[in-house]
Amino acid sequence: MSSEPTRILFVFAWLVVGGEETEARLLAQNLDPAQYRIDVVACFHKPGMPDQTHEQLRELGVDVDTVPYALSFEDTVAYLARKVADYDLVVSCQNVADIYPALERAHMRPPLIEHGGLVSEALAGPKHFTNRYVGVCRSIRDAAASRMPGREHHAIEIPSMVDLEAFEAGDRMRIRLELGLEEAVPLVGWIGRLDSKKRVEDFIAAAAIVHRQRPDAQFLIVGGPDAFMPEYADRLKALAVEYQLEGVLRFLGDRKDVPAICAALDIFTWLSRGEGMPHVIAEAGAAGLAIIATPDNGAQQQIEDEVSGLFVSHEDPSAVASAMLRLLDSPALRQRLGSAMRRSVEARYSVQAVLPQWRALFDAVMAERSPAPRPSVFQSYWQGGFECSTHRLRSGRRLDILQSSQHDRHAEADYRQLAARGIRTVRDGLRWHRIESTPGKYDWSSFDPMLAAAQRAGTQVIWDLFHYGWPDDIDIWRPEFVHRFERFARAAAQRVRDYSDAIPFYCPVNEISFSAWAGGDAGYLNPFGQGRGHELKVQLTRAAIVAMHAIRDVDPRARFVHADPAINVVTDPGRRHEFWAAEGHRQAQYQAWDMIAGASWPQLGGSPDLLDIVGVNYYFNNQWIHGGPPIDIGHPQYRSLHRLLMEIHGRYGRPILLAETGIEFDRRPAWLGYVAAELELARAKGVPMEGLCLYPVLNHFGWDDDRPCQNGLLEQEWTNGQRGVFEPLADELARVQTLHATHLQPRVVQADDEVKVAQKHLADA
Secondary structure, three states: OOOOOEEEEEEEOOOOOOHHHHHHHHHHHHOOOOOEEEEEEEOOOOOOOOOHHHHHHHHOOOOEEOHHHHOOHHHHHHHHHHHHHHOOEEEEEOOOOOHHHHHHHOOOOOOEEEEEOOHHHHHOOOOOOEEEEEEOOHHHHHHHHHOOOOOHHHEEEOOOOEOHHHHOOOOHHHHHHHHOOOOOOOEEEEEOOEOHHHOHHHHHHHHHHHHHHOOOOEEEEEOOEOOOOHHHHHHHHHHHHHOOOOOOEEEEEOOOOHHHHHHHOOEEEEOOOOOOOOHHHHHHHHOOOEEEEOOOOOHHHHOOEOOOEEEOOOOOHHHHHHHHHHHHOOHHHHHHHHHHHHHHHHHHOEHHHHHHHHHHHHHHHHHOOOOOOOOOOOOOOEEEEOOOOOOEOOOOOEOOHHHHOOOOOOHHHHHHHHHOOOOOEEEEEOOHHHHOOEOOEOOHHHOHHHHHHHHHHOOEEEEEOOOOOOOOOOOOOOHHHHHHHHHHHHHHHHHHHHHOOOOOEEEOOOOHHHHHHHHHOOOOOOOOOOOOHHHHHHHHHHHHHHHHHHHHHHOOOOEEEEEEEOOEEEOOHHHHHHHHHHHHHHHHHHHHHHHHOOOOOHHHOOOHHHOOEEEEEEOOOOEEEOOOOEOOOOOOOOOOHHHHHHHHHHHHOOOEEEEEEOOOHHHHHHHHHHHHHHHHHHHHOOOOEEEEEEOOOEOEEOOOOOOEEOOOOEEEEEEOOEEEEOHHHHHHHHHHHHHHHHOOOOOHHHHHHHHHHHHHHHHHO
16 A cells, blocks of 8 residues: 555636536545545636535645636646646546646646546547546547547546435435425425526426416525526526516525435426536435436436436426426325435445546556656766865854865775765765865866776766855855856866766756855855845856856766755645745745746746756755744655655656755664655656765764764764764665665555655654
C-alpha cells in the first residue's frame, strides 16, 4: 500500500448541484483516504450559482480551489498548467474548456480522465491527452469512443452512484410536517436544477390536469434556477400561477436534504429531453419511489418500462397526467415499481457496485504512468557538496569555509574518500575574493590545486562561481558588479578549459532567491540590505545570465546548475485571509528561475536554454506557516518533497538535481532515507531527477558562531591520513545506493514502500 494517497484533482467548469458534483462528493466520502485523496478546482462562477456543493465537499475535508473565479480564461489556463503537475491523476468534468490548453502548456502532464454526463460533451473537444473517457451511460461512452479511433476501448461506462445509506432511514413525516401535509395526502415531486432541457413545464401542465381530477394531490418542484437561464425559473413560476396551482404546487429551491424529500414523496417524475444519465432517477429509486420518466438517453438503461417505472412520451403532459393518476389510484403498483427500482439501484448504482469500478480505473491509469528515464547528466547520481561560503559577516569578518574546513588543502583526499563511497560528482567552489583581490588581476593559486585534485581523483565537479561572497572593492548594487562578474566567469571558464577536455559544470550564482532575501530584505547576509530583496534578485540574475554567455563563449558545451531553495509556505487554518500573502511568498521562489528562463523580465536577457539544470536545495525547515513556525514531516500541512519536485518540473520541464540536502546530528541517516525515497517516488512519477547531493558532505564551522556543525558524511578530524566518517550516515548511504542500483526504473509501489520505511526511521529519530 502507498504511504501517501494517490492525489486526484477533479477539474470542474463550475460547481452547481448536479450528478458530476455528486459523483465527486461520493468518491471523496467513500474512497479509502489512506489510498486516495480528492481535491477539486472550479474554473468559473456566475452570480446565482449555489454554494451547496462547495460546502458539502469542504465538510468532507476536500480542498475546493476557487482561485480561478477571480482569473481570466488565459490566467486560469496558466494557473491550471502549474497546478496539475502536483497530482497523480486529473479528472476533467463538464467538458471544461480550460483543461486541454493547460495540459498543452504543462511540462508535466498527469494522466487525464474525462468524465461526461452528456453526449454533446463526449463529442466535443480533442481527446489526444485523454487516457480514459468515462461516460455515465452507454450512449455517452459510444459518442466518446467515436472520437478515439484506434483506442475505442479507452472510452468506458461507469454509471453515477448513489449512497443507499442516505436513503435508508427515511424522514417522511419531517418534510410533510414542514409542508403542513398529512400522511395520506398524495405528493408528486420533481427534483433537479431548473434547466429547460429538463422540461419542467410538462410536469406543471400535467399537475394541472391531475389537480382537476384529484384535488387532494400536492406537487413539489425542488431545485434552484440554472445560473445560465434564470429566466426559465421565472417562467415556470408564472406558468404555475397561470394554471391556478397556488397552494397546490410549491417551489422549494435548492435543498441539501434530498433523501428526506424523496421519502416524503409518493411519485417521482422526470421528463427531460437531451440528458445523460439522470442521477436523480437513481436517487428516487434508492428511496423506493415509483418513477414516471421519458425514455431519454440513460434513463432507458435505468428503468425497465412497467417493471421498475413507467415511460411516457416526450412533451406529452396528458400522458404524464394519466401515468400520475394511474399510480395515485394504485398503491400496490407504486410499491411494486418502487421495490423493483430499489433492487436495480442496489445492484447497479449503489456505492458498493460503482466504487470498485472507479478504484480499478484509477489504479489502471496510474499503472500506465511512465517513470523518468535513467539519470544520465552527471558522472554520479550520488553527490557531495563542500560548503564554500565566502561572505562577510556584519562584524566585518569574512568567512572562508573551504579554508576553515581544510578542504582546500586536502581536496584530492576528500574527493578520493567520497569516490570510495560511490560519490564521484561533487559541488565545490571558487573563491572570487581570493582570485581577484586586485581588480582585473587573477591569482589562481587557490583554485589550480583543486582543479588538479579533481582531475587526478577522477571526480566531476560542479563549480560554484559565486557563493555569497565577492571582492571587497565591489559595490554589488552598481552595474559594474555585473561586468566584473562576467569577466571573472569568462576567465574561470578558460582556466577550467585549459585543465580538462571534459564537459564543465557550473553553478553561476548560488541561491539567488535566498541571497536576495537574506542580503536584500532581512539584513542577515552581505550586503545587509532591507527592503531591496527584489532589486538584489534582479541584479544577481543579470550577473548569472551574462556569466553564462561569457562561459559559453569559452566552451559552448558548458552545463549550468541553478541552485535555489524549494519552499512551501502555507496558511494557518485560523487565518485563511492570509492565503494570498502566503502564496505570494511561495511563488517568489520561482522568480529567479523564471528570469533566467526569460519567462519574466525578458529585458535581462534570459532564455529557456539558460535554465539548463534546475538545482533544488531542500532542508527540514524549508516549509513553514506564514507568520508562524517551520513545519516538519508529519505535520498535517507538510507537503511531501516529491510533490514539490513534481511542481517544479511541471513548471520548467528541465532535469532536476537535488543540489543540497542534509540535517544535523543523529537525524542524518533518517533524513537521507526520506529524501532518497522521495526522489525515487518523483522519478517513478516522471520527474527526471539527475542526482542527490549531500550538502554539506563535510562537517564545518558555523557561519555565526564557529560552532562545529555536525551535518556531513565526513568529519573535520583526520585519522590515518583521511577524515573520520559518520558511520550511521555511511551505512544509510550504502543502503539507498544499493536500492537505487536495483531500481533504476522504479515502480510507484516500490518507491512508496521505501517512503514508508524512511518515514518510520524519521519517526524513530
